[in-house]
Amino acid sequence: QVHLQESGPGLVKPSETLALTCTVSGGSISTYYWSWIRQPPGKGLEWIGYIDHSGSTTYNPSLKSRVTISVDTSKNQFSLKMNSVTAADTAAYFCARVGRNYFGYYYMDVWGKGTTVTVSS
Amino acid sequence: DIQMTQSPSSLSASVGDRITITCRASQSISNYLNWYQQKPGKAPNLLIYAASTLQSGVPSRFSGSGSGTDFTLTISNLQPEDFASYYCQQSYSTHLYTFGQGTKLEIK
Numbered sequence: 001q002v003h004l005q006e007s008g009p010g011l012v013k014p015s016e017t018l019a020l021t022c023t024v025s026g027g028s029i030s031t032y033y034w035s036w037i038r039q040p041p042g043k044g045l046e047w048i049g050y051i052d053h054s055g056s057t058t059y060n061p062s063l064k065s066r067v068t069i070s071v072d073t074s075k076n077q078f079s080l081k082m083n084s085v086t087a088a089d090t091a092a093y094f095c096a097r098v099g100r101n102y103f104g105y106y107y108m109d110v111w112g113k114g115t116t117v118t119v120s121s
Numbered sequence: 122d123i124q125m126t127q128s129p130s131s132l133s134a135s136v137g138d139r140i141t142i143t144c145r146a147s148q149s150i151s152n153y154l155n156w157y158q159q160k161p162g163k164a165p166n167l168l169i170y171a172a173s174t175l176q177s178g179v180p181s182r183f184s185g186s187g188s189g190t191d192f193t194l195t196i197s198n199l200q201p202e203d204f205a206s207y208y209c210q211q212s213y214s215t216h217l218y219t220f221g222q223g224t225k226l227e228i229k
Contacts, residue, residue: 035218037165045157045165045208047218058216061122094164105171106212107155111164 002027004095004112011118012089018082018117022095029053029076033098035108036069036080038091046091050098051078085119092116123147123214127207127221133229138199142224144192144209152188153213159223160205168207169194196226204228 008020022034035050049059051069059067063082071078082089092114099109124147134140144154152172157165167176169185172192182197196203209221 044223045159045210045220047210047220060217096164099167099170101171101174103171105153105174106215107167107170107176108157108165108210109167109170109176111166114164 002097002110004097004110006093006095006112006115008115008117010116011120012085013121014086014119015084018080018085018089018119020080020093020095020115020117022078022080022112024076024078024097029071029078030073032100033106034071034078035096035098037094037096037108038089039094039114040088040091048080048082048093087119090117090119122217123150123211123219125209125211125219125221127209127224129224130222131225131227133227134199135229136199136201139195139197140199140226142194142207142209142226144187144194144221146190146192146211146213149189150211150213153211154185154187154192155210155212156183156185156194157208157210158203158205159208165208201228 003025005023012018030053033050033052036048051057066083068081094114095112096108097110126145128143154172156169159165173185184195207224
């Protein structure tokens with residue numbers, strides 16, 4: 001059974017870089033796409049982007065200029081970096097596996113528990 | 122960008138009720154529509170994908186339907202553990218996944 005666990009600082013100063021890692025256990029990262037999603041307090045879900053095992057990425061255009069997602073297959077991990085953060089980036093950040101069925105439908109079927117990041121001086 | 126609009130934003134119901142949540146896409150997404158349940162302080166949980174396919178382990182009282190722009194999530198015989206928030210998400214546009222704003226289901 002695949003498990004995902006986010007890790008990283010819970011507090012980041014404005015204008016600095018948010019850096020989170022998602023560790024995949026119980027399965028190989030070398031299949032599927034892997035995604036980051038965030039949720040500001042009391043609000044809805046926002047997709048940030050995804051990466052495949054080869055390192056090919058797709059980002060939400062609204063965040064693309066500030067976001068980098070990378071993968072380390074040797075550690076079975078993928079990571080999120082977001083630069084120039086502001087208070088608006090305060091949110092719970094989730095990593096998730098992007099599953100795919102035989103007919104080509106994609107869905108996020110395994111999620112980490114999430115980690116809360118607060119942007120504050 | 123494909124916008125997803127859910128209605129209602131909140132809903133009160135009783136145990137045993139049957140409820141329906143609607144999700145509308147700003148353009149046709151065929152049946153590339155997923156539904157998630159989220160409980161407070163927890164990660165979302167996939168309920169339904171491809172508009173109507175129940176994810177493994179999800180109770181059969183959950184069902185989904187629709188195609189094109191209009192979709193519904195129905196929960197029959199509501200159980201206490203079903204009171205949560207529900208989100209739709211389109212995967213038609215693979216360069217930008219988008220979610221609905223969510224529907225909070227509360228106990229009446």
